[in-house]
Amino acid sequence: MADNDAGGELAASPENRVASRGPEPWLRGTLPEVEPVRRAVLHALELAGEDAARWCSDLSEEEMFARPANLPSVAFQMRHIVRSLDRLLTYAEGRQLTDVQRMGLRSELAPIGTAADVHAEFRSELQRAMERVRAFAPEQFTEPRGVGRKLLPTTVVGLLIHCAEHTQRHVGQMVTTVKVLRA
Numbered sequence: 436m437a438d439n440d441a442g443g444e445l446a447a448s449p450e451n452r453v454a455s456r457g458p459e460p461w462l463r464g465t466l467p468e469v470e471p472v473r474r475a476v477l478h479a480l481e482l483a484g485e486d487a488a489r490w491c492s493d494l495s496e497e498e499m500f501a502r503p504a505n506l507p508s509v510a511f512q513m514r515h516i517v518r519s520l521d522r523l524l525t526y527a528e529g530r531q532l533t534d535v536q537r538m539g540l541r542s543e544l545a546p547i548g549t550a551a552d553v554h555a556e557f558r559s560e561l562q563r564a565m566e567r568v569r570a571f572a573p574e575q576f577t578e579p580r581g582v583g584r585k586l587l588p589t590t591v592v593g594l595l596i597h598c599a600e601h602t603q604r605h606v607g608q609m610v611t612t613v614k615v616l617r618a
Contacts, residue, residue, distance in 0.1 A: 456485075456489070459478070459482055460477075460478040460479075460481040460482050460485075461475065461478040461479075461482075465478075466478070469569070470573050472573070472576065472592060472595060472596070473568055473569065473571060473573075473595065475596075475599060476568050476595050476596070476598055476599045477565055477568055477569070479598075479599035479600075479602055479603055480520075480561060480564060480565050480568070480598070480599070480602060481565070482603070482606070483516060483561065483602045483603065483606045484557075484558070484561050486606050486609075486610060487513060487554075487557055487606070487609070490609065490610050490613045491509055491513065491554070491609065491613060492554070494509060494550060494613070494616075495550070496549060496550050498613075498616050499550040499553060500546040500550075501616055503612065503615045503616050504615060506608075506611070506612050506615060507544065507608070507612070508544075508546065508612065509553075509609055509612050509613060509616075510546065510548075510550070510553045511543055511544050512605050512606075512608055512609035512612065513553050513554075513556075513557045513609065514539075514543045514553065514556065514557070515543050515605055516557070516561075516602050516605045516606065516609075517556060517557055517560035517561055517564065518536070518539045518540060518543060518560070519601055519602075519605075520560065520561070520564040520598055520602065521536060521539075521560060521563075521564065522536055522540070523594050523597060523598050523601070524564060524567045524568070524594070524598065526580050526581070526582050526583075526589075526594055527571065527580060527591050527594035527595060527598075528567070529578075529580060531584075564598070568595065568598070571591060571595065575591045576590065576591050576592035576595075577590055577591070577592065578590060578591050580593075580594060582594070
């Protein structure tokens with residue numbers, strides 16, 4: 436969401452948290468040294484980090500693991516975002532998942548750990564994902580890749596773009612869950 440173009444001040448309510456801040460990463464003119472595809476992915480991941488900090492940093496332990504209206508918890512969304520990035524980038528790097536990654540997938544819904552643990556995993560793994568995205572060269576974008584045990588066909592660029600869109604989808608779900616919790 437871009438800034439309010441009407442020029443009016445927005446109240447600092449939870450509903451206006453996003454609208455009252457500066458422009459989103461893609462509108463800041465940052466990362467000019469990175470070609471457009473990776474820049475877009477990095478901006479989406481940067482926005483995910485900002486939104487998680489903005490909407491989730493002050494959640495209580497109970498709120499972090501709550502499932503209002505049977506929605507997935509904020510903890511699940513945060514874990515799923517970074518663990519999915521790890522899996523998608525593993526495929527983009529031309530590798531298959533490890534047993535540890537598969538176990539991480541199966542444990543995303545489990546209400547284990549603390550809110551601080553979830554935040555720490557989110558921050559560190561998001562940073563790691565951004566470093567991995569930066570490591571791809573544009574010349575690799577059209578290289579074929581296989582996803583999953585069936586090796587479903589895609590390309591490096593297909594996986595990178597899916598990293599951005601999948602992350603933003605789950606950020607939206609995370610913010611919606613926070614709004615339901617606070618309603």
